[in-house]
């Protein structure tokens with residue numbers, strides 16, 4: 188085989204690209220992964236911003252699906268242990284809700300301090316959420332047919348999924364179906380009487396989404412986030428979230444696959460509507476009969492393939508994929524005396540507070556009283572900031588960085604009195620940085636909003652949920668397609684299966 192010839196080329200070394208590449212290499216394919224950044228991991232990177240400033244750049248926690256970990260033998264390739272940390276919601280009077288899915292004594296005592304009734308309901312709520320996310324997980328694993336034409340072979344996995352739902356029993360089956368279109372407000376009002384509990388769960392529901400807790404469909408995003416976070420808190424990987432990508436790269440190399448970093452794909456080469464290779468920004472070309480893209484669908488189809496190569500209606504649908512990032516990050520290098528506890532510290536004192544924070548984004552403004560999630564790792568404190576819309580109506584991100592940093596620090600300091608005096612350096616990532624540095628169109632971390640009309644057989648768009656595209660031999664595997672978003676790797680594995688079935 189000529190040196191630039193492969194069986195499969197994967198564009199993008201985020202977790203989904205690396206998962207897909209591993210499954211394809213495991214099946215005996217000669218695989219090349221091309222990544223535009225100097226490091227692999229995509230959004231799940233641990234990187235250095237300067238001396239002593241090593242951070243999980245975008246989010247501190249994450250886990251691949253356990254079956255992907257075992258099928259790809261990632262522990263043998265260096266995947267470290269991880270631990271589950273609680274969600275700690277700071278209440279206006281200084282008390283803390285400490286929420287873990289294990290319903291341990293600490294969790295129950297902290298809930299009891301705000302409402303004895305809510306503490307009683309928590310174990311039942313957790314059990315219901317486990318049922319709900321079990322179903323969602325099964326749905327993400329199930330290949331979605333290309334509606335409305337469903338062959339018997341495509342319909343079979345769906346029938347299995349319906350049976351899985353039925354096995355929940357009548358009461359939980361209806362509760363799960365009902366939860367999907369509900370708002371987090373309606374859902375939490377049914378479960379809890381205290382504002383503190385409703386707000387904590389409502390905020391988890393909108394983490395990473397451009398939705399408020401009063402938006403329809405935030406019931407679905409609660410299910411999605413609970414699944415990906417492993418409960419209300421998060422799963423922290425020893426040594427940083429970047430170790431997941433390190434293990435995937437080691438596994439890929441061991442299977443004979445190759446990764447090239449600092450290799451930005453500029454175009455997907457085709458011969459009469461059949462993808463045959465890629466061209467890099469520097470002009471170098473690589474050939475393969477199968478191209479799999481982990482970059483977002485809009486970038487892949489409109490920038491790398493190009494509208495003239497695609498049917499006009501498909502182009503219009505691709506342009507219409509809703510991508511609306513509204514998350515920013517602020518990292519603080521401190522002297523270590525910041526006072527942040529272990530876990531995910533949340534500032535979301537009431538549902539109304541979170542909804543108001545979202546209101547700002549609706550009108551193209553950054554929230555002045557944002558919902559925050561704060562995590563600490565050694566001397567670094569990282570602030571996840573919502574809402575910071577990609578498109579500002581009356582300003583530009585180049586003008587707003589200092590405001591973002593000030594609002595983030597002031598708000599975080601309301602819960603962490605020692606924080607301000609401990610700060611030595613600040614680095615922030617605006618939604619524009621997410622686009623420019625991390626390749627996320629409109630700063631959308633899910634490569635397309637997780638909303639009801641962009642889920643399951645409508646992801647990335649109706650009629651195209653099978654990972655295929657109108658260009659023969661070009662497949663999509665990133666978190667903008669069925670199984671994504673999130674760190675689970677599900678869309679990467681689903682796509683690899685679709686490729687192996689097609690060849």
Ligand SMILES: Cc1cc2nc3c(=O)[nH]c(=O)nc-3n(C[C@H](O)[C@H](O)[C@H](O)COP(=O)(O)OP(=O)(O)OC[C@H]3O[C@@H](n4cnc5c(N)ncnc54)[C@H](O)[C@@H]3O)c2cc1C
Pocket residue numbers: 198199200201202203204221222223224228229230231245246249394395415416450451452453481482483486491514515516571625626627632633664665666667671672673674675
């Ligand atoms: C602030 C923040 C918080 C988050 N919180 C959570 C959370 O709590 N739970 C959770 O599960 N998920 C969370 N996520 C989302 C999660 O990180 C992503 O869903 C997941 O990492 C996506 O993986 P991916 O491989 O599909 O895409 P990405 O990680 O986006 O990878 C795509 C890769 O393709 C590369 N690429 C793009 N274009 C090209 C090109 N032309 N040529 C070569 N390479 C290219 C990019 O550089 C990138 O490396 C969060 C994300 C952010 C930003």
